[in-house]
Amino acid sequence: xxxxxxxxxxxxxxxxxxxxxxxxxxxxxxxxxxxxxxxxxxxxxxxxxxxxxxxxxxxxxxxxxxxxxxxxxxxxxxxxxxxxxxxxxxxxxxxxxxxxxxxxxxxxxxxxxxxxxxxxxxxxxxxxxxxxxxxxxxxxxxxxxxxxxxxxxxxxxxxxxxxxxxxxxxxxxxxxxxxxxxxxxxxxxxxxxxxxxxxxxxxxxxxxxxxxxxxxxxxxxxxxxxxxxxxxxxxxxxxxxxxxxxxxxxxxxxxxxxxxxxxxxxxxxxxxxxxxxxxxxxxxxxxxxxxxxxxxxxxxxxxxxxxxxxxxxxxxxxxxxxxxxxxxxxxxxxxxxxxxxxxxxxxxxxxxxxxxxxxxxxxxxxxxxxxxxxxxxxxxxxxxxxxxxxxxxxxxxxxxxxxxxxxxxxxxxxxxxxxxxxxxxxxxxxxxxxxxxxxxxxxxxxxxxxxxxxxxxxxxxxxxxxxxxxxxxxxxxxxxxxxxxxxxxxxxxxxxxxxxxxxxxxxxxxxxxxxxxxxxxxxxxxxxxxxxxxxxxxxxxxxxxxxxxxxxxxxxxxxxxxxxxxxxxxxxxxxxxxxxxxxxxxxxxx
Numbered sequence: 001x002x003x004x005x006x007x008x009x010x011x012x013x014x015x016x017x018x019x020x021x022x023x024x025x026x027x028x029x030x031x032x033x034x035x036x037x038x039x040x041x042x043x044x045x046x047x048x049x050x051x052x053x054x055x056x057x058x059x060x061x062x063x064x065x066x067x068x069x070x071x072x073x074x075x076x077x078x079x080x081x082x083x084x085x086x087x088x089x090x091x092x093x094x095x096x097x098x099x100x101x102x103x104x105x106x107x108x109x110x111x112x113x114x115x116x117x118x119x120x121x122x123x124x125x126x127x128x129x130x131x132x133x134x135x136x137x138x139x140x141x142x143x144x145x146x147x148x149x150x151x152x153x154x155x156x157x158x159x160x161x162x163x164x165x166x167x168x169x170x171x172x173x174x175x176x177x178x179x180x181x182x183x184x185x186x187x188x189x190x191x192x193x194x195x196x197x198x199x200x201x202x203x204x205x206x207x208x209x210x211x212x213x214x215x216x217x218x219x220x221x222x223x224x225x226x227x228x229x230x231x232x233x234x235x236x237x238x239x240x241x242x243x244x245x246x247x248x249x250x251x252x253x254x255x256x257x258x259x260x261x262x263x264x265x266x267x268x269x270x271x272x273x274x275x276x277x278x279x280x281x282x283x284x285x286x287x288x289x290x291x292x293x294x295x296x297x298x299x300x301x302x303x304x305x306x307x308x309x310x311x312x313x314x315x316x317x318x319x320x321x322x323x324x325x326x327x328x329x330x331x332x333x334x335x336x337x338x339x340x341x342x343x344x345x346x347x348x349x350x351x352x353x354x355x356x357x358x359x360x361x362x363x364x365x366x367x368x369x370x371x372x373x374x375x376x377x378x379x380x381x382x383x384x385x386x387x388x389x390x391x392x393x394x395x396x397x398x399x400x401x402x403x404x405x406x407x408x409x410x411x412x413x414x415x416x417x418x419x420x421x422x423x424x425x426x427x428x429x430x431x432x433x434x435x436x437x438x439x440x441x442x443x444x445x446x447x448x449x450x451x452x453x454x455x456x457x458x459x460x461x462x463x464x465x466x467x468x469x470x471x472x473x474x475x476x477x478x479x480x481x482x483x484x485x486x487x488x489x490x491x492x493x494x495x496x497x498x499x500x501x502x503x504x505x506x507x508x509x510x511x512x513x514x515x516x517x518x519x520x521x522x523x524x525x526x527x528x529x530x531x532x533x534x535x536x537x538x539x540x541x542x543x544x545x546x547x548x549x550x551x552x553x554x555x556x557x558x559x560x561x562x563x564x565x566x567x568x569x570x571x572x573x574x575x576x577x578x579x580x581x582x583x584x585x586x587x588x589x590x
Contacts, residue, residue: 003065003066003067004066004067004069004178004248004249005066005067005068005069005091005092005171005172005174005176006069006071006089006090006091006092006178006206006248006250007068007069007070007071007090007091007092007093007094007122007171008070008071008072008073008086008087008089008090008092008093008094009021009070009071009072009073009093009094009096010073010083010087010093010094010095010096010107010110010111010113010114011095011096011097011098011106011107011110011126012097012098012101012104012105012106012107012110012462013106014098015096015097015098015101015104015107015126015127016096016098016126016127016158017072017073017096018072019126019158019159020094020096020124020126020156020158020164020167021059021070021072022158023158023161023164024061024068024070024164024167024168025059025061025237026161027063027161027164027165027168028061028062028063028068028168029062030059030060030061030062030236030237031237057071057072057235057237058070058071058072058191058192058204058235058250058251058252059072059235059236059237060234060235060236060240060250060251061236063168063171063172064168064169064172066171066172068168068171068172069090069234069249069250071086071089071090071191071250073086073087073110079338079342080109080113080466081265081266081284081286081338082191082192082265083110083113084113084117084282085189085190085191085192085265085266085282086191086192087113087114087117087119088117088189088191088206088280088282089189089191089206089250090119090206090250091119091120091176091178092119092120092121092122092171092174092176093110093114093119093120093121093122094122094124094167094171095107095110095111095114095121095122095123095124095142095146096124096126097123097124097125097126097138097141097142098125098126098127098138099125099126099127099128099130099133099134099135099138099155100127100130100132100133100134102134102137102138102141102431102433103138103141103142103145103404103430103433104404104462105402105403105404105462105463105464106462106464108145108402108404108435108464109402109464109466111145111146120174120176121146121148122152122154122167122170122171123142123146123148123152123153123154124153124154124155124156124167125138125139125142125153125154125155125156126156126157126158127157127158127159128155128156128157128162129157129159129160129162135155137431137432139153140431141430141431141433144430144431145430154166154167154170178247178248179208179209179247179248182210182211182246182247183210184209184210184247185209185210185270185271185274185275185276185277186207186209186210186211186212186269186270186271186274186275186276187207187208187209187210187268187269187270187276187279187280188205188206188207188208188212188245188268188269188270189205189206189208189266189267189268189269189280190203190204190205190220190263190264190265190266190267190268190269191204191205191206191265191266192204192265193260193263193264193265194260195259195260195314196254199230199254200230200254200255200256200257200258201227201255201257201258201259201260201262201263201314202252202253202254202255203252203253203255203263203269204235204250204251204252205245205250205251205252205253205269206249206250207245207246207247207248207249207250207251208247208280209247209276210247210270210271210276211244211245211246211247212229212232212244212245212253212269212271213229213232213243213244214229214230214231214232214241214242214243214244215228215229215230216228216229216271216272217229217271217272217273218253218255218269218270218271218272219269219270219271219272219275220262220263220264220267220268220269221267221268221269221270221275221276221279222264222266222267222268222279222283223261223262223263223264223267225257225262225263226272227255227256227257227262227263228255228256229253229254229255230254230255230256231253231254232244232245232251232252232253232254233245233251233252234249234250234251234252235251235252239252253269258314259313259314260314260316261313264283264285264286265286266282266283266284267279267283268280268283286318286338287336288318288319288320288336288337288338289336289338289339289365289366289397289442289467290336290337290338290339290340290342290343290363290364290365290446291334291335291336291337291363291364291365291366291380291381292334292335292337292343292360292361292362292363292364293324293326293329293332293333293334293335293360293361293381293489293583294309294332294333294334294335294347294350294358294359294360295324295326295329295330295331295332295358295359295360295361295489296330296332296356296357296358296359297357297358297359298357299330299331301356301357302330302331302332304354304356305332305333305350305354305356305358306333308350308353308354308356309321309333309335309350312346312349312350316346318336318337318338318342319335319336319337319346320335320336321333321334321335321336322334324381326488326489327488328487328488328489328578329359329361329489329583332359334380334381336380337363340363340446340450343360343363347360359583360583361489361490361583362447362490362492362583363446363447364380364381364382364443364446364492364493365396365397365442365443365446366378366379366380366397367379367385367394367395367396367397367475367493368394368395368470369385369386369391369393369394369395370391370392370393370394370395370472371386371390371391371392372390372391372392373390381491382477382478382491382492382493383488383489383491385477385493388528393472394472394473394475394493395470395471395472395473396441396442396443396470396471396473396475396493397441397442397443397467397468397469397470398439398440398441398442398467398468398469398470398471399439399440399441399442399445399465399466399467399468400425400437400438400439400465400466400467400468401422401437401438401439401440401445401463401464401465402435402436402437402438402463402464402465403435403436403438403453403461403462403463404430404433404434404435404436404461404462405433405434405436405457405460405461405462406432406433406434406457406460407429407432407433407434409456409457409458409460409461410427410434410436412456412457413436413453413456413457413461414436415456416449416452416453416456417436417438417440420440420441420444420445420449421440421441421444421495421498422438422439422440422441422444423438423439423440424436424437424438425437425438425439439468441471441473441495442467443493443494445465449463450463473495474495474496474497475493475494475495475496476493476494476495476496476499476527477491477492477493477494477527478491478492478493478494478499478502478503478506478525478526478527478532479491479525479526479527480503480506480507480510480523480524480525480526481522481523481524481525481526482510482514482521482522482523482576482578483521483522483576484522484524487578489583490506490582490583492506499527499532500532500533502525503525503526503532503533504525504532504533506525506533507523507524507525507533507534507535508535510523510535510582511523511535511536511537513579513582514537514576514578514579514582515579516537516538516539516540517537517539517540517576518539518540518542518567519539519567520536520537520538520539520567521536521537521539521576522534522535522536523535523536523537539567542563545559545560
């Protein structure tokens with residue numbers, strides 16, 4: 001049992017984590033050449049297509065008489081809680097840095113998480129075989145960050161497999177003491193869970209103390225739910241059943257639970273009979289902070305949308321939804337996400353796996369509203385805001401962000417942060433790169449901040465953020481009216497100083513998106529009863545004088561007057577066809 005090494009691979013997106021994991025499985029003979037394919041641990045089609053890891057995956061390998069348990073973690077900031085739980089499940093982190101890109105924001109964030117958990121860090125430079133690789137420059141950055149020696153850094157190529165065996169050798173050379181006490185009261189950490197259509201909820205766990213036998217009754221301490229360990233075993237990467245999982249091991253438990261909400265990531269598993277009294281530290285309930293309305297194009301698909309979300313939420317406990325009704329879009333769901341990438345993935349899965357045709361409204365965040373009565377309510381969209389006269393103050397979520405950028409581009413980034421009502425809190429340097437710490441309102445970073453950041457830094461910047469509480473601000477609700485009719489799905493919360501600019505910008509975009517009608521259509525932005533911006537979509541004009549061949553002014557005037565009366569009547573009763581793109585005009589600047 002002392003010959004166990006639990007480790008995970010951490011890196012920024014696209015620095016080669018999954019490729020290195022592939023080579024490790026090849027070298028250790030865990031997977032045969034015939035079964036090998038790139039990104040083997042990324043089981044979702046979407047993961048392969050986008051080249052990113054969305055769901056983490058554990059695998060057990062054998063190397064020189066040692067058992068190596070690897071967890072391949074996601075790199076994106078939306079899934080940082082999963083990464084932090086994975087780091088708690090292991091003793092060592094392999095830090096991968098791209099030789100062409102150097103240290104990025106997510107690299108830093110993951111290093112801080114690893115240092116918090118007091119892990120051994122093995123620094124690795126990947127992609128050294130690329131022509132643009134700057135191995136010495138990146139090595140200097142790593143030495144500066146970790147305070148390690150230059151010779152501690154392993155140079156590898158995930159593509160060719162060069163030096164991957166050195167990482168495995170370094171792992172087994174580490175002097176690590178693992179608690180292998182199987183007599184203590186059982187405690188195991190859930191670092192991931194998913195729903196299998198045929199077997200129910202499957203938990204990925206790290207056993208810290210005691211052991212979990214097959215068919216034993218288990219208890220989830222935070223959720224306070226009981227279940228049965230129908231099967232236990234390790235992943236190689238296929239499920240390999242065993243009689244029991246013992247202290248120090250990483251494996252899976254197939255349970256009889258019906259949904260992952262009963263066994264959330266970070267919860268502690270213990271035995272129901274001789275249960276532990278204290279759970280493992282670090283558990284928190286992950287709450288979504290980006291909300292968007294999902295409406296089917298045809299109302300006939302509403303039931304299908306509801307069922308699809310229920311199926312996806314079985315394996316994604318962070319996904320939360322509630323019914324929403326819009327006079328224009330009909331019935332739909334307001335869904336909460338961990339971030340914009342999470343939202344994009346769920347939208348694509350709904351369209352691909354369930355064949356749904358969807359309209360998605362502009363994403364917003366949640367706000368805390370203090371009423372004059374002293375009650376505090378939480379709203380998830382601008383349309384839920386109560387009457388202005390009953391509100392004492394509105395608080396919006398702020399984030400703490402970190403941007404890594406080349407030194408010569410600091411000015412552009414600081415200007416962008418100021419534009420978003422952000423405050424720069426610190427500026428430090430790692431070799432030729434600057435680390436800018438800042439705070440900013442979440443709502444201003446939601447739609448296109450990342451695109452703008454990449455634009456002003458020619459793609460060199462990387463960005464990482466975390467929630468930093470709520471602050472009371474002078475916020476107002478901006479409504480949009482199309483031909484005098486208020487569109488709740490378009491309403492947004494904005495700071496009073498930015499409301500006029502948002503009103504003008506959105507009405508201009510709506511004018512481009514909404515097709516012309518046979519009558520004039522007014523597009524207006526309003527705060528309460530005050531109109532702050534207006535655009536007019538001109539009417540199509542039929543030439544009613546084409547049939548008059550003489551120059552009789554009276555006949556012409558009569559026909560034009562008749563046309564004018566018809567257009568006025570049409571304006572009163574006419575229906576405006578609003579295309580789906582109109583509801584996502586805030587998402588992109590262009």
